Amino acid sequence: MHAALNLAVDARELVKTYKGGVEAVRGISLRIPAGSVFGLLGPNGAGKSTVVKMLTTLSAPTSGTATVAGHDIVREPNAVRRAIGCVAQESGVDVQATGRENLMLQGRIYGLRGRELNLQTIELLDRFTLTEAADRLVKTYSGGMKRKLDVAMGLIHQPQVLFLDEPTTGLDPEARAEMWEQLRELAWDRGLTILLTTHYLEEADQLAQRLAIVDRGRIVIEGSPDELKAELHGDAVTLELAADADAERGRDLLGSMTVVEQVALDGRVLRARAADGASAVPGLLGALDAAGVTVAAVTVARPSLDDVYLRHTGRSFSEAEEEAGRAKRQDRSAVAA
Known part of the structure; x- marks a missing residue:
């Protein structure tokens, strides 16, 4: 009471x-x-x-x-x-x-x-x-x-x-x-x-x-916020692919590597988690380069709320925003019709 x-x-x-x-x-x-x-x-x-x-x-x-x-x-x-x-x-x-x-x-x-x-x-x-x-x-x-x-x-x-x-x-x-x-x-x-x-x-x-x-x-x-981020052990690794890179091939390649987990593709951006991001990056870049998937930029960061969202919903926050935008446009089109 x-x-x-x-x-x-x-x-x-x-x-x-x-x-x-x-x-x-x-x-x-x-x-x-x-x-x-x-x-x-x-x-x-x-x-x-x-x-x-x-x-x-x-x-x-x-x-x-x-x-x-x-x-x-x-x-x-x-x-x-x-x-x-x-x-x-x-x-x-x-x-x-x-x-x-x-x-x-x-x-x-x-x-x-x-x-x-x-x-x-x-x-x-x-x-x-x-x-x-x-x-x-x-x-x-x-x-x-x-x-x-x-x-x-x-x-x-x-x-x-x-x-x-x-x-x-x-x-x-x-x-x-x-x-x-x-x-x-x-x-x-x-x-x-x-x-x-x-x-x-x-x-x-x-x-x-x-x-x-x-x-x-x-x-x-x-x-x-701290509790939710603390649940995500390790680092967030973000790889921005070159415009002509085969993004899906890059995603599949990273998904097969044991050094990373929770691999997701957001447009031309690959996101993954690694226990030690700094140590994992050289191997990731080498594997992607060998497969002909060019990386334009890479960052390593501690977990964020975007990472929390990705883990629990299966998609990034920006993907969810785009999905909501598409749904809203479809609703408007249906009303107009």
């Missing part, structure tokens, strides 16, 4: 099936301790946003149960909404209003008034370095500034749980790094529970204390 009280999110076997029998989420369970940062990592179309929609009461589950901040998402939707902040993929700011007006309107929606609303607005403008721009129309803001305002609006009522759905999509690297730092400070200073969805491997690695990798509507593995 005590453990349950310390869970900000407790989801059991959530399923979401759309018309036509399309299963977007296929039995996802999450137990997220209060005060932690939890990441849902997966390519576009993996089901991450659908999970967030269910947990934030925007979409009813087909089956399964969940509580957020101790409230049942089906039986107590209003209580859930009061306890959470939600920042969707698409910006929710009014570009014809100022930053300050956006924050104050959002606060009033949650019942804030007077001194409490003013103080909270000032504090958030300062936290997200928007004070100087507070009284400018949001249509003059940069993409990074708009995204910071989105997050500030999600925090105006001091929620217990903050949902961030792809919080840095579309931001340049500098704005993304700044957002990461601000989110770390929020989790540290306020003890806020943050659930973020992302398809950026580095973002999950940088921010999440624990994460779940989502693929095709299911969780395939869960743990801290």
Whole structure:
């Protein structure tokens, strides 16, 4: 009983099936301790946003149960909404209003008034370095500034749980790094529970204390980034093949060599694992050269989340993204037809 009280999110076997029998989420369970940062990592179309929609009461589950901040998402939707902040993929700011007006309107929606609303607005403008721009129309803001305002609006009522759905999509690297730092400070200073969805491997690695990798509507593995990477013994070896090289022949050749394992081909890039990558590389290059498969570049690195994804799904993250993109284009073509 005590453990349950310390869970900000407790989801059991959530399923979401759309018309036509399309299963977007296929039995996802999450137990997220209060005060932690939890990441849902997966390519576009993996089901991450659908999970967030269910947990934030925007979409009813087909089956399964969940509580957020101790409230049942089906039986107590209003209580859930009061306890959470939600920042969707698409910006929710009014570009014809100022930053300050956006924050104050959002606060009033949650019942804030007077001194409490003013103080909270000032504090958030300062936290997200928007004070100087507070009284400018949001249509003059940069993409990074708009995204910071989105997050500030999600925090105006001091929620217990903050949902961030792809919080840095579309931001340049500098704005993304700044957002990461601000989110770390929020989790540290306020003890806020943050659930973020992302398809950026580095973002999950940088921010999440624990994460779940989502693929095709299911969780395939869960743990801290370090734990997941530690499961992969040895080094990641990446070989970029020349444009005229026979990539499939190279893959088959490496697959027959005992010095490497988990060989995968991603376009013209061969990926494999070796107990000692530096020692294995000369032999790999020699074998490929003898077979007439020219290598343009080779790198050896410690395990990454991309390697974790490859191990548990059988394809690289970039391959999964391309697959999702093709599926989306096919769906659009079918609708147009």
